[in-house]
Amino acid sequence: MKTIDDKGIPHTSPRQSATFSNDINSDIRRAAATGIYDIRGGGAKRKVPSFDDLLFLGASISRYPLEGYREKCDTNVTIGGLHAKNPIELDIPITIAGMSFGALSGPAKEALGRGASAAGTSTTTGDGGMTPEERGHSSKLVYQYLPSRYGMNPNDLRKADAIEIVVGQGAKPGGGGMLLGQKISDRVAEMRNLPKGIDQRSACRHPDWTGPDDLEIKILELREITGWKVPIYVKVAGARPYYDVTLAVKAGADAIVLDGMQGGTAATQDVFIEHVGQPTLAIVRPAVQALQDLGMHRKIQLILSGGIRSGADVAKAMALGADAVAIGTAALIALGDNDPRWEAEYNELGTTTGAYDDWHEGRDPAGITTQDPELMKRFDPIEGGRRLKNYLKVMTLEAQTIARACGKNHLHNLEPEDLVALTMEAAAMAKVPLAGTDWYPGKSGF
Amino acid sequence: MQKIDLQDTGLRDLNATLHAQADNTNQTAWEIENPKGAHAIACGLDAPIEVTVRGSTGYYCAGMNQQATVNIKGSAGPGVAENMMSGKVVIDGDASQYAGATGHGGLLVIKGNASSRCGISMKGINIVVHGNIGHMSAFMAQSGNLVVCGDAGDALGDSCYEARLFVRGEVKSLGADCEKKEMRPEHIALLKELLAEAECDAKPEEFTRYGSARNLYNFDVDNAAAY
Numbered sequence: 001m002k003t004i005d006d007k008g009i010p011h012t013s014p015r016q017s018a019t020f021s022n023d024i025n026s027d028i029r030r031a032a033a034t035g036i037y038d039i040r041g042g043g044a045k046r047k048v049p050s051f052d053d054l055l056f057l058g059a060s061i062s063r064y065p066l067e068g069y070r071e072k073c074d075t076n077v078t079i080g081g082l083h084a085k086n087p088i089e090l091d092i093p094i095t096i097a098g099m100s101f102g103a104l105s106g107p108a109k110e111a112l113g114r115g116a117s118a119a120g121t122s123t124t125t126g127d128g129g130m131t132p133e134e135r136g137h138s139s140k141l142v143y144q145y146l147p148s149r150y151g152m153n154p155n156d157l158r159k160a161d162a163i164e165i166v167v168g169q170g171a172k173p174g175g176g177g178m179l180l181g182q183k184i185s186d187r188v189a190e191m192r193n194l195p196k197g198i199d200q201r202s203a204c205r206h207p208d209w210t211g212p213d214d215l216e217i218k219i220l221e222l223r224e225i226t227g228w229k230v231p232i233y234v235k236v237a238g239a240r241p242y243y244d245v246t247l248a249v250k251a252g253a254d255a256i257v258l259d260g261m262q263g264g265t266a267a268t269q270d271v272f273i274e275h276v277g278q279p280t281l282a283i284v285r286p287a288v289q290a291l292q293d294l295g296m297h298r299k300i301q302l303i304l305s306g307g308i309r310s311g312a313d314v315a316k317a318m319a320l321g322a323d324a325v326a327i328g329t330a331a332l333i334a335l336g337d338n339d340p341r342w343e344a345e346y347n348e349l350g351t352t353t354g355a356y357d358d359w360h361e362g363r364d365p366a367g368i369t370t371q372d373p374e375l376m377k378r379f380d381p382i383e384g385g386r387r388l389k390n391y392l393k394v395m396t397l398e399a400q401t402i403a404r405a406c407g408k409n410h411l412h413n414l415e416p417e418d419l420v421a422l423t424m425e426a427a428a429m430a431k432v433p434l435a436g437t438d439w440y441p442g443k444s445g446f
Numbered sequence: 447m448q449k450i451d452l453q454d455t456g457l458r459d460l461n462a463t464l465h466a467q468a469d470n471t472n473q474t475a476w477e478i479e480n481p482k483g484a485h486a487i488a489c490g491l492d493a494p495i496e497v498t499v500r501g502s503t504g505y506y507c508a509g510m511n512q513q514a515t516v517n518i519k520g521s522a523g524p525g526v527a528e529n530m531m532s533g534k535v536v537i538d539g540d541a542s543q544y545a546g547a548t549g550h551g552g553l554l555v556i557k558g559n560a561s562s563r564c565g566i567s568m569k570g571i572n573i574v575v576h577g578n579i580g581h582m583s584a585f586m587a588q589s590g591n592l593v594v595c596g597d598a599g600d601a602l603g604d605s606c607y608e609a610r611l612f613v614r615g616e617v618k619s620l621g622a623d624c625e626k627k628e629m630r631p632e633h634i635a636l637l638k639e640l641l642a643e644a645e646c647d648a649k650p651e652e653f654t655r656y657g658s659a660r661n662l663y664n665f666d667v668d669n670a671a672a673y
Contacts, residue, residue, distance in 0.1 A: 207528075
């Protein structure tokens with residue numbers, strides 16, 4: 001590139017537009033060429049205020065720590081003890097979020113069950129129903145009750161250890177789903193009672209109830225059918241957490257699953273993922289506040305999801321008042337999704353390791369988000385389960401390390417006072433002081 | 447005949463008693479008195495028993511029914527026989543919204559009228575309505591048969607899949623991707639069977655069949671205006 005003209009006058013350096021960046025321009029060119037919006041999997045990729053913007057203070061003279069590897073720091077959690085005869089007892093507060101058979105292969109679902117069970121936690125079905133492999137390999141299985149009711153039947157409902165009524169998910173609050181025809185194998189089609197090869201739309205609203213008053217009756221029906229034995233969770237997206245949690249409690253939920261915008265989906269419009277919903281960091285305190293205002297904090301459990309990746313994230317979620325977390329995308333990565341070993345094949349698909357998100361196309365080189373029999377063979381559910389167990393154990397050890405450093409003998413004893421924020425935004429959202437101050441935006445006196 | 451009076455017995459005890467009936471129970475006939483619009487009556491049944499409800503019911507009566515026959519001697523609230531798997535539910539009066547929603551099997555007979563969204567997302571159930579049905583009925587209906595002896599409201603069969611819709615009277619409007627279809631001999635035979643089972647004396651030849659035009663089965667941007 002010439003930097004100077006023939007008369008010796010320097011050129012102005014080429015300047016890329018922040019507004020019309022190369023990424024944005026490629027979106028425009030793709031839209032112009034196809035006439036259709038971009039569909040992808042995963043959660044929000046944009047940078048949002050997150051748990052990375054929080055730090056733990058640790059112990060000092062005013063608080064003393066617990067000895068690592070010597071003094072106990074418990075991690076167990078009971079979910080659904082308020083109404084259910086058989087609440088769920090978990091060894092660790094990290095659960096596996098709902099992901100469908102259809103979006104994921106049968107062996108991938110099996111691996112999630114194997115890994116979760118080995119680590120002492122629960123896994124969750126998804127749109128499309130419960131598979132025998134998943135039930136068989138999951139010691140504690142949460143059955144999602146979704147608007148589409150694909151594969152929904154009372155026999156499976158009664159086999160579940162808990163029922164999760166899905167109202168929304170963080171990647172697409174207010175949106176339904178679409179499983180494109182190329183992933184509709186014979187088995188997926190049979191489970192969903194639809195022809196093979198057609199796009200399967202998942203509704204955004206439940207077909208037989210609308211609003212919180214109806215939800216209360218729906219919960220009553222599900223309890224009657226299952227003999228009041230199992231907990232009923234209600235899953236909501238991080239849209240209006242204070243009001244949604246309040247209404248879910250009013251409707252009789254035993255636990256609330258709250259999903260921020262970093263939470264993944266099998267497939268939806270990119271514009272939906274990136275522009276609807278709130279970051280996980282922003283939704284936890286209003287949800288906890290709602291439970292506290294109703295006198296239900298720690299009685300009705302709050303399970304937070306959306307971009308949870310490490311024991312530090314777990315500890316921060318719990319310090320802000322969550323009882324447990326759920327992981328989805330992180331679990332897939334632990335299984336082998338977006339692994340560098342498949343880089344050449346990602347390149348063939350026009351992407352690269354870490355960026356592969358066309359899960360809906362069913363061509364996953366790692367054999368996880370596919371129904372292609374040849375690709376599925378690449379994935380070993382026993383090895384996948386082992387990897388997930390290891391990952392869950394590491395996350396738990398990390399969270400315990402932090403909790404002990406804060407002087408806590410149970411992860412539930414972590415509290416907002418253990419945290420500071422690195423940014424004004426994070427301070428405002430988490431309602432913890434900006435580091436080096438005793439203030440956060442919105443706090444009275446300023 | 448076993449009788450349970452909901453004025454004296456709570457809903458939990460009622461349903462627990464009905465759920466406790468085994469496949470080979472001798473106590474096959476049950477009568478429920480004073481339902482007074484209670485919700486979730488006789489939901490989740492899974493035995494070949496016959497339950498008669500003397501009065502009107504609230505939401506989700508006979509929800510997720512398997513094997514049982516439930517007779518409602520009154521009208522039914524929203525979501526009657528929702529997600530029914532098998533068996534038979536007969537309503538002497540009218541049914542509110544979402545009757546037979548997502549049902550997989552069995553027969554739902556409504557001798558009066560059904561409100562909106564009758565047969566929404568139905569997945570194999572047969573529904574026979576002696577009267578009229580409301581708007582958005584058979585929305586996203588996947589499979590099974592919806593038979594309407596009266597008229598249908600707006601947007602019948604919107605975005606339906608392989609369900610068959612038979613209407614004897616007028617259809618106010620058809621929903622997206624729903625079209626009139628040819629009545630072939632097998633449809634006449636099917637209707638004859640369903641109408642007989644539903645104790646309806648309408649003639650199969652009087653019905654028009656509707657179903658999916660299958661134009662929206664795979665996403666095409668040129669169809670975007672249809673949604």
